[in-house]
Structure formats: C-alpha cells, structure tokens
Amino acid sequence: MGSIEAxxxxxxxxxxxxxxxxxxxxxxxxxxxxxxxxxxxxxIDPSAPHLTLGHSIPLRKMRLFQDLGHTGVLVVGDxxxxxxxxxxxxxxxxxxxxxxxRQNMETYKEQAFKILNPERTEVRYNSEWLGLLTFADVIELxxxxxxxxxxxxxxxxxxxxxxxxISVLEFLYPLAQAYDSVAVKADIELGGNDQxxxxxxxxxxxxxxxxxxxxxxTVPLLIGTDGVRSxxxxxxxxxxxxxxxxEMFGKLMAIPxxxxxxxxxxxxxxxxxxxxxxxxxxxxxxxxxxxxxMYHGKEAADAAREEFDRVHIRRERPSEVSQVTIxxxxxxxxxxxxVIDLLQASGLVKSRGEAxxxxxxxxxxxxxxxxxSIDLDLPFDPPILxxxxxxxxxxAV
RNA sequence: GGAGGGGUACCGAAGUGGCCAAACGGGGCGGACUGUAAAUCCGUUGGCAGCUGCCUACGGGGGUUCGAAUCCCUCCCCCUCCA
Numbered sequence: 001m002g003s004i005e006a007x008x009x010x011x012x013x014x015x016x017x018x019x020x021x022x023x024x025x026x027x028x029x030x031x032x033x034x035x036x037x038x039x040x041x042x043x044i045d046p047s048a049p050h051l052t053l054g055h056s057i058p059l060r061k062m063r064l065f066q067d068l069g070h071t072g073v074l075v076v077g078d079x080x081x082x083x084x085x086x087x088x089x090x091x092x093x094x095x096x097x098x099x100x101x102r103q104n105m106e107t108y109k110e111q112a113f114k115i116l117n118p119e120r121t122e123v124r125y126n127s128e129w130l131g132l133l134t135f136a137d138v139i140e141l142x143x144x145x146x147x148x149x150x151x152x153x154x155x156x157x158x159x160x161x162x163x164x165x166i167s168v169l170e171f172l173y174p175l176a177q178a179y180d181s182v183a184v185k186a187d188i189e190l191g192g193n194d195q196x197x198x199x200x201x202x203x204x205x206x207x208x209x210x211x212x213x214x215x216x217x218t219v220p221l222l223i224g225t226d227g228v229r230s231x232x233x234x235x236x237x238x239x240x241x242x243x244x245x246x247e248m249f250g251k252l253m254a255i256p257x258x259x260x261x262x263x264x265x266x267x268x269x270x271x272x273x274x275x276x277x278x279x280x281x282x283x284x285x286x287x288x289x290x291x292x293x294m295y296h297g298k299e300a301a302d303a304a305r306e307e308f309d310r311v312h313i314r315r316e317r318p319s320e321v322s323q324v325t326i327x328x329x330x331x332x333x334x335x336x337x338x339v340i341d342l343l344q345a346s347g348l349v350k351s352r353g354e355a356x357x358x359x360x361x362x363x364x365x366x367x368x369x370x371x372x373s374i375d376l377d378l379p380f381d382p383p384i385l386x387x388x389x390x391x392x393x394x395x396a397v
Numbered sequence: 398g399g400a401g402g403g404g405u406a407c408c409g410a411a412g413u414g415g416c417c418a419a420a421c422g423g424g425g426c427g428g429a430c431u432g433u434a435a436a437u438c439c440g441u442u443g444g445c446a447g448c449u450g451c452c453u454a455c456g457g458g459g460g461u462u463c464g465a466a467u468c469c470c471u472c473c474c475c476c477u478c479c480a
Contacts, residue, residue: 358426
C-alpha cells in the first residue's frame with residue numbers, strides 16, 4: 001500500500017483527462033478511512049462481441065482500481081443500444097434484440113475478465129433503470145440540462161455551425177448515460193477520450209440528483225493497426241484480445257513502426273525505454289510477445305513468435321497447414337489438374353479471375369515452385385502444397 | 398406544406414447518351430525491397446468462359462433509343478432551406 005501520491009501516479013499514468021484531480025484524492029482518502037471501496041464505472045457498447053486492444057486501455061485502468069481494492073462497475077448500454085444509433089449522422093447500426101445483447105455480453109465478460117478481477121466487478125444493464133423511467137421522468141431529466149450546454153460539445157458545435165443535422169436523440173443520449181452514473185452511484189467514470197463530454201454531463205446530472213459528482217478519467221483512443229484511425233471493429237483495424245495468438249502476432253508485426261511507442265505504453269507493463277534501442281522489427285516482436293502472453297499465456301506467445309519467424313523470416317511453410325480435399329472430378333483423365341481449378345478448390349482465392357490475376361502477378365507457388373503461367377496442368381499427386389502470397393497456405397489432398 | 402440538393406463499386410468521390418466494368422483517393426490483394434504482415438516503390442482490384450466472348454452492375458420498377466450510370470415516367474430513401 002503506497003502513499004496517496006504513489007497511487008495517484010499510477011492512476012494518472014497514460015490518462016488524457018482526470019477531472020477534478022483534488023476530488024479524486026479526496027475520494028481515495030475517504031475510501032481509505034472508511035474502508036468503503038469506490039465505485040468505478042465503465043460504460044460498454046453491447047453491439048461489439050469482441051474486445052479489442054483499444055478496449056483494454058480503460059479496462060486495465062479499471063483493473064488498477066480493483067487492485068487498489070475498489071469496485072468495477074461495467075454498465076452495459078443495452079437500453080440505449082436498442083433505441084438506436086448514438087452518432088446520428090451515420091445510418092442506424094441495426095437494432096439488436098435483448099437476446100443478441102445477452103449473448104454478446106457473455107463473450108464480452110469472458111474476455112473482460114482476462115483483464116478484470118471478477119470478484120470485484122459488477123455487471124449492470126442500463127435497461128434495469130432506464131427501462132423504468134416514465135416519460136415524465138425523462139422530461140425531468142431533460143429539464144436539467146440546456147441546449148447551450150449541449151452545444152458546447154465540439155462535435156455538436158461544429159455540426160450546428162455547418163447546418164448539419166443533430167437529432168434530439170443525440171441530446172438524450174448523453175443524458176441517459178449520465179443517468180447511468182446516478183443509478184450506479186459512480187464515484188469515478190472511465191472512458192475513452194471521445195467520451196469526455198458525456199462523462200462531464202454525468203457530473204452535472206449526479207449533482208442535480210443529489211449525489212456527489214463522479215471524477216472522470218479518460219484515456220486516449222488507441223490508433224488502430226492502420227496507423228491512421230482509432231482502433232475499431234467496424235473499420236477493421238483492430239486486434240482482438242481473444243484472437244488466435246498467431247493472428248495477434250501477425251497483426252502486431254504489421255503495425256506501422258510509428259505506433260510502437262504507444263502500444264508499449266498503453267497496452268503493456270513494459271516500459272518503452274527497455275525497447276527503445278531495438279530495431280523496430282525486434283521491438284514489435286517483443287510487443288507482440290508481451291501482449292499475447294497477457295491474454296493467452298507465455299507458451300502461446302512463444303509458439304506464435306516461432307511460427308512467425310518460420311513463415312516470414314525463414315520463409316518456410318507454417319507448421320500447420322489446413323488440408324483441403326479436392327473434388328476428384330476436377331482431375332482429368334490423364335491424371336492432371338489445371339492450376340486454376342486447384343487454386344479455386346483449395347479455397348485460397350475467391351474467384352477464378354483472382355486465381356489468374358494472382359498467378360500473373362507471380363504470387364502462386366505449388367510445392368514451393370512459383371507458377372508462371374495460367375496454362376499449367378500439373379499431375380495430381382497429393383498432398384500438394386498450394387501457396388498464395390506470403391501467408392496463405394493450403395494442402396490439397 | 399413549399400423550394401432545392403442528392404442516392405455510383407468495399408469506402409469516399411468523379412462521370413450527365415456511345416471511347417464506362419465506370420476517373421481519382423483510401424482500403425484490399427500480388428510483386429520488389431527489407432532478416433518486420435512496417436516504410437517505400439510497382440502492379441492489380443465484378444463474375445463466368447483455359448485464347449477477348451458472355452453475364453451482372455451506377456437506389457427500385459417501367460419507358461425512350463441502334464445504344465442509358467447518363468434522357469423521360471414512377472416509386473423508395475437521405476439531406477438543406479423556408480413555413
């Protein structure tokens with residue numbers, strides 16, 4: 001148990017905002033004195049069944065609080081999710097049924113508990129309380145905030161100025177989220193940087209409902225593997241914490257070198273200084289190893305690294321190549337098979353057009369030999385190792 | 398209720414009768430390079446057909462035309478302004 005300053009330092013590491021700092025100190029002290037754990041809230045969107053490394057940042061922060069003896073409260077936005085798209089300007093993301101949400105949450109929890117301490121975690125669904133509000137209650141809630149204050153939000157201000165639409169729902173959304181804080185009596189709310197405004201409204205609304213306002217802690221949004229946009233599943237530039245180690249390793253090796261620092265800093269406990277002087281490739285290998293160890297264990301990480309070295313550095317075939325049974329009717333009377341048929345049957349290409357294209361680009365190898373022409377019949381003598389590009393393999397049998 | 402703008406491939410966005418399977422950018426894929434699935438550069442990016450022929454495609458449906466993403470009718474959807 002360190003001093004408050006030491007604790008604070010750990011809490012503050014890697015945060016974007018901590019508002020207000022002195023209230024956090026007061027809350028921590030109060031908790032120490034009374035032995036009453038603080039309630040640390042994190043809202044989660046149930047539409048995403050997979051957790052990404054981006055999610056891991058606030059979750060890791062929550063875990064820190066748990067290690068300090070506090071309670072993590074995961075608030076599943078099932079009610080808000082059923083109402084519709086919070087971002088408004090995009091088309092609705094498809095409404096989900098309660099059942100789908102429950103299912104997502106099961107897999108979600110399983111993943112979240114790789115980071116969190118289940119003993120100190122409460123999972124709550126916001127339909128528990130939002131579903132009970134009457135229209136009068138909603139009006140009351142809405143009366144507690146003004147349009148002017150809503151328009152303080154950068155995104156709203158901009159759209160308002162540019163005559164772009166803002167739906168009323170979008171005003172209700174932060175209020176609903178703020179009400180969640182009232183309902184779970186949050187002492188602290190965690191969130192991504194983009195949530196700052198919403199979290200701040202939570203403070204005002206809690207005050208209106210006679211509660212002590214929560215302290216808000218935001219963490220930066222992690223840049224995705226493309227090095228440009230925030231990590232998100234819809235964009236596809238993500239690494240899921242539940243992904244097979246091999247995939248994680250590959251994706252992490254593929255991040256732009258410029259991201260190495262942030263990934264070490266926000267996703268691992270390894271100080272960046274330790275790898276600062278390594279060549280980027282080696283730093284990334286270590287990064288991937290660290291992260292996979294966290295979510296799959298050391299053995300899996302070692303295996304994944306070995307596999308990567310094997311395929312990409314030594315250019316050997318992977319240790320396990322999936323087998324594909326070839327439909328014998330493709331084998332001609334003379335016992336040969338046309339490469340195009342073989343490629344398509346092996347499932348490595350989506351169409352025969354792609355098969356031809358990829359051959360003409362020199363990307364196809366059969367039994368380690370590059371195929372130079374699409375007019376190739378080869379003896380069907382299984383097993384045949386088929387390779388497209390650097391990393392797609394299949395064994396035709 | 399009125400006026401106007403718009404719906405194009407995975408995404409963004411050009412194209413307003415044939416030269417359009419559709420510019421350009423992003424993404425994806427392949428190659429070169431690199432002891433990285435990084436960066437950079439080059440190529441490629443609807444399907445079928447084993448030699449350039451067919452099919453599907455520019456919000457849906459119908460029509461005009463030798464020929465339509467482009468013109469007309471109609472329906473659906475989105476947006477802006479005025480009320």
